[in-house]
Amino acid sequence: MYSFEPNEEQQMLIDAVGKFAENDLRPAAHDAEESRELPKKLVSKGWELGFLQASTPEAYGGFGERSAVTGVLALEEMAYGDLAGALAVLTPSLFATPVLLGGSEEQKQQYLPKIVGGDWAPYTGALMEMSFDFDPNALKTTAKAEGDKYILNGEKIFVPFAKDAEALIVYANLDGITQGFIVEKGSAGLSVSDEREKVMGLNALPMYRVKLENVSASRLGGASGHDFELILSAMRVASAAAAVGVARSSFEFAKNYAKERDAFGVKIAQKQAIAFFLAEMATEMEAIRLLTWEAAWKLDNNKEDAHTAAYLAQTGAADMAMMVTDRGVQIYGGHGYIRENPVELLMRNGRGFASLLGLVIL
Amino acid sequence: MTIDFEAPKPLVNMQTMLQTVAENMMRPTSREMDENEHAIPWDYIEFMHTAMRSMGGAGGLAPVEDKPKEGAEKRPPIGYQKLAVQIEMLAWGDVGYYLITPGGGLGAAAVQAAGTPEQKAKFLARFNDDKPTFAAMCMTEPGAGSDTSAIRARAVLDEKTNEWIINGEKIFVTAGDKSFTEYEKLGKGFIVVWASIDPSAGRAGMRAFVVEAGTPGVKITKLEHKLGIRASDTAAISLVDARVPFENVLGSPTVEKSTTGFKGAMATFDATRPLVAASGLGVARAALEFLKEKLKENGVEIRYGLPRQKLTNIEREVIDMEIMLKSSWLMVLKAVWMADNKKSNALESSMSKVKAGDVTTKVTQKAVEILGPLGYSREFLLEKWFRDAKITDIYEGTGQINRLVVARQILGYTGAELR
Numbered sequence A: 001m002y003s004f005e006p007n008e009e010q011q012m013l014i015d016a017v018g019k020f021a022e023n024d025l026r027p028a029a030h031d032a033e034e035s036r037e038l039p040k041k042l043v044s045k046g047w048e049l050g051f052l053q054a055s056t057p058e059a060y061g062g063f064g065e066r067s068a069v070t071g072v073l074a075l076e077e078m079a080y081g082d083l084a085g086a087l088a089v090l091t092p093s094l095f096a097t098p099v100l101l102g103g104s105e106e107q108k109q110q111y112l113p114k115i116v117g118g119d120w121a122p123y124t125g126a127l128m129e130m131s132f133d134f135d136p137n138a139l140k141t142t143a144k145a146e147g148d149k150y151i152l153n154g155e156k157i158f159v160p161f162a163k164d165a166e167a168l169i170v171y172a173n174l175d176g177i178t179q180g181f182i183v184e185k186g187s188a189g190l191s192v193s194d195e196r197e198k199v200m201g202l203n204a205l206p207m208y209r210v211k212l213e214n215v216s217a218s219r220l221g222g223a224s225g226h227d228f229e230l231i232l233s234a235m236r237v238a239s240a241a242a243a244v245g246v247a248r249s250s251f252e253f254a255k256n257y258a259k260e261r262d263a264f265g266v267k268i269a270q271k272q273a274i275a276f277f278l279a280e281m282a283t284e285m286e287a288i289r290l291l292t293w294e295a296a297w298k299l300d301n302n303k304e305d306a307h308t309a310a311y312l313a314q315t316g317a318a319d320m321a322m323m324v325t326d327r328g329v330q331i332y333g334g335h336g337y338i339r340e341n342p343v344e345l346l347m348r349n350g351r352g353f354a355s356l357l358g359l360v361i362l
Numbered sequence B: 001m002t003i004d005f006e007a008p009k010p011l012v013n014m015q016t017m018l019q020t021v022a023e024n025m026m027r028p029t030s031r032e033m034d035e036n037e038h039a040i041p042w043d044y045i046e047f048m049h050t051a052m053r054s055m056g057g058a059g060g061l062a063p064v065e066d067k068p069k070e071g072a073e074k075r076p077p078i079g080y081q082k083l084a085v086q087i088e089m090l091a092w093g094d095v096g097y098y099l100i101t102p103g104g105g106l107g108a109a110a111v112q113a114a115g116t117p118e119q120k121a122k123f124l125a126r127f128n129d130d131k132p133t134f135a136a137m138c139m140t141e142p143g144a145g146s147d148t149s150a151i152r153a154r155a156v157l158d159e160k161t162n163e164w165i166i167n168g169e170k171i172f173v174t175a176g177d178k179s180f181t182e183y184e185k186l187g188k189g190f191i192v193v194w195a196s197i198d199p200s201a202g203r204a205g206m207r208a209f210v211v212e213a214g215t216p217g218v219k220i221t222k223l224e225h226k227l228g229i230r231a232s233d234t235a236a237i238s239l240v241d242a243r244v245p246f247e248n249v250l251g252s253p254t255v256e257k258s259t260t261g262f263k264g265a266m267a268t269f270d271a272t273r274p275l276v277a278a279s280g281l282g283v284a285r286a287a288l289e290f291l292k293e294k295l296k297e298n299g300v301e302i303r304y305g306l307p308r309q310k311l312t313n314i315e316r317e318v319i320d321m322e323i324m325l326k327s328s329w330l331m332v333l334k335a336v337w338m339a340d341n342k343k344s345n346a347l348e349s350s351m352s353k354v355k356a357g358d359v360t361t362k363v364t365q366k367a368v369e370i371l372g373p374l375g376y377s378r379e380f381l382l383e384k385w386f387r388d389a390k391i392t393d394i395y396e397g398t399g400q401i402n403r404l405v406v407a408r409q410i411l412g413y414t415g416a417e418l419r
Ligand SMILES: Cc1cc2nc3c(=O)[nH]c(=O)nc-3n(C[C@H](O)[C@H](O)[C@H](O)COP(=O)(O)OP(=O)(O)OC[C@H]3O[C@@H](n4cnc5c(N)ncnc54)[C@H](O)[C@@H]3O)c2cc1C
Pocket: A261, A262, A263, A264, A268, A271, A273, A274, A330, A331, A332, A333, A334, A335, A337, A338
């Protein structure tokens, strides 16, 4: 039976996350970007909303079941506040969710209670590599079996909080397929750059480059491994949901600005050129939001075409976010170009969705 | 309630059944109907009437709920969802044919939206009678299209006979001929004519009148020749001192200082816009499926999952078309789901039409382009679907008008503030 209404629990989560986004993330966003530093309290406050905890079963120290649908609802709200802040709050999921989705029973017992039971701690994941046609299914980082361990070699980029990470999941190419590997802090051959990555947006999120030289690691899921596609699709719908949140933020700012700004004796929103922009922004956002919900729902319900749906949602969301955030700046005119105004950062963040993957997972 | 994308069983069953109809009754004669504009496919009309009647309600744009089996749990209404799925599937077969599926169409939708319970009972019953029956809606005039406030048609009450006397020129009436001309094989239809009872009152003076087939003074003056949807008759109708009974005015006959009359028309559009969107998306889906089939025959595979940088241009185009089509369909579903659940859907309804207008035209245009001569040749139906598709962005509010409606809603503007 079709329904487009979040259930009560989801609505409560949306409201709680929405409040956090609006009251905490949003006001901090500009200064955090400029100073390249998120207020510490912000991340712990976001963590205390308990999103990851609520998506981890009791058996592993949490108090709920993972649902991609609930995830996309919450993430849109959080990203609506600020993308960098949202990604920082959710960074431990980059480790915990793949373990939940693909880990062996032993791995789940070993890591999940520790992560969800404690304060926010830097557990993270490393997927991306520096190539123009980066493809999560054709990684250049390699893994080779050696006894019951695996030896990793390669270089990973844009790894959030890698500097102090307790442990990270590194994705590598094992005989032609992508698999995740658990790498512990201080492993021999693991080196993290001193310098943080410098990228176009997301400057408040500390990301590092990670080198792996004959690093010994254990495979996610043990000897038989795991289904990487489940993890990849969970990353794709997350990317899509975050894109909708960022777009919505730009849209709201632009809409309010357009109703205030006078030109030629009227508010610029009264000009069709601007009003139609806004109508199209709203329409495209809603289109991709629904596509994202559906993909998440298909993942939750193991539908045959769930992975294609997640791919389509991510792809569509990247285009949509660029279109909407570009127009956000355009509607602000010259002021949109000035960093004091929020739409400028949103445009830089909006461009990221076509290039970035694996910085967030649901 | 929780977010759910599982199609209800009755929808899936209906879809399967209608696909058979589309494949066996529509597609084989699509080309013939395109090339013989104004021919009437009686077989299809009679078959559809029988089929729809047996399904519990003859075609039309008014939602019909299944009667719950005795003792069965009450289920949420899905009447509008059924309509959307039905229309999409029929339009996938042939949208021109879909438009001449017997039933109340926009005429009945107007009665449904603006009529009193007595009027609904009186005017809507006929569509379930023995003979297929049509109804149409006449809003547009030569001098009044998007700007419906410019309508010149006039209705004056003759107090002696208690009849309305209507004068005016209406154009572009979908199924106008089948609704008004008294064909032997058809039941008695009607047209709903929008006219002013008080031109000084502007939109507040606008009312809709049910004008029965064959009413003296009313004439079909022209059947248009069109770019596409040629199976569908598009009529020009003139009304000269046409008399209709007093009770045929829908809703209230008095002019208040409000725009309720016009709101009646707009309520019709809230209900029907997602359905028109659905009809466009059926065409777009047909085009996309044909494109993919031809590409496959020619050894071109779409490699889902690859980064954009590794895809060929054709793969990118097809993937984008799928994103557009799927997301657009979800917008339709949401709008009709809201209608079923009595949630106000003016915004969602217009957004679904904006999106579908864009998507339908783009997908069909791209499909023709990608297939080169195969797209342009009349050997295949694709070129016809391209022509059929364009109407989606024009009727039931052009793309621009629906953008205005969307923009006004999100900005909280009146028509005067944003025109
Ligand atoms: C980096 C930079 C350098 C600049 N250098 C100079 C300089 O050297 N000298 C100088 O004088 N200025 C300069 N400018 C100012 C620039 O020319 C203005 O920003 C520009 O003309 C737009 O004006 P605005 O910012 O006030 O936007 P607004 O006029 O407020 O426009 C806001 C939005 O409304 C739209 N809009 C406005 N009117 C209408 C209308 N009638 N119909 C439809 N849409 C409309 C605009 O296109 C825009 O999208 C500079 C600006 C920047 C950002």
